[in-house]
Amino acid sequence: NAGVMQNPRHLVRRRGQEARLRCSPMKGHSHVYWYRQLPEEGLKFMVYLQKENIIDESGMPKERFSAEFPKEGPSILRIQQVVRGDSAAYFCASSPGSSFYEQFFGPGTRLTVL
Amino acid sequence: AQKITQTQPGMFVQEKEAVTLDCTYDTSDQSYGLFWYKQPSSGEMIFLIYQGSYDEQNATEGRYSLNFQKARKSANLVISASQLGDSAMYFCAMINRLQGAQKLVFGQGTRLTINP
Numbered sequence: 520n521a522g523v524m525q526n527p528r529h530l531v532r533r534r535g536q537e538a539r540l541r542c543s544p545m546k547g548h549s550h551v552y553w554y555r556q557l558p559e560e561g562l563k564f565m566v567y568l569q570k571e572n573i574i575d576e577s578g579m580p581k582e583r584f585s586a587e588f589p590k591e592g593p594s595i596l597r598i599q600q601v602v603r604g605d606s607a608a609y610f611c612a613s614s615p616g617s618s619f620y621e622q623f624f625g626p627g628t629r630l631t632v633l
Numbered sequence: 634a635q636k637i638t639q640t641q642p643g644m645f646v647q648e649k650e651a652v653t654l655d656c657t658y659d660t661s662d663q664s665y666g667l668f669w670y671k672q673p674s675s676g677e678m679i680f681l682i683y684q685g686s687y688d689e690q691n692a693t694e695g696r697y698s699l700n701f702q703k704a705r706k707s708a709n710l711v712i713s714a715s716q717l718g719d720s721a722m723y724f725c726a727m728i729n730r731l732q733g734a735q736k737l738v739f740g741q742g743t744r745l746t747i748n749p
Contacts, residue, residue, distance in 0.1 A: 554737070562724070562726075614735075620683070626676065629676070
């Protein structure tokens, strides 16, 4: 029973490039959450999605960041025109439903912007 | 707004001793949940223990227990008989159980180092 999968595990981009982070939730889970962890800080909520819907994007920066969770395939967090301040660990979590409290975390993607 | 405060940036403990990691929270919600996660140097987030706001008993999971004091709004993690493998970052987190979007709110974390 595979857990939450994220790829790539490490991603290096130069300033101005695009970064695409992928998250495959656990089997049977239809709710996906993205969190960002800056160095030496706790995780900060970014966005909550269900299949084909963004439920809460209150933690997403207003520009350059977008997320989707299509009917088929993984959830994608997309960062356009990356800057050095985007360097962080990005975690995806999934849960079976909004009434289920526990979120299962993936291993994270470490993004480094040169 | 919900807020989690972890006042201990770092702690050093001798192996086999018990350790308490502090967590206080702030919320106006009546129904909420409190979590502790462990993040070793490899980076993954490992779920340790959960306490619901209406749970009458303190949660326990093996060597982990959660000292829940609702009136004081504290949810301290107690690790008994610490081991070298317990060295890691520990995060306290909170969830609102009534809202449809159940985002976790995390504290800043405590770095625990177990000395042999």
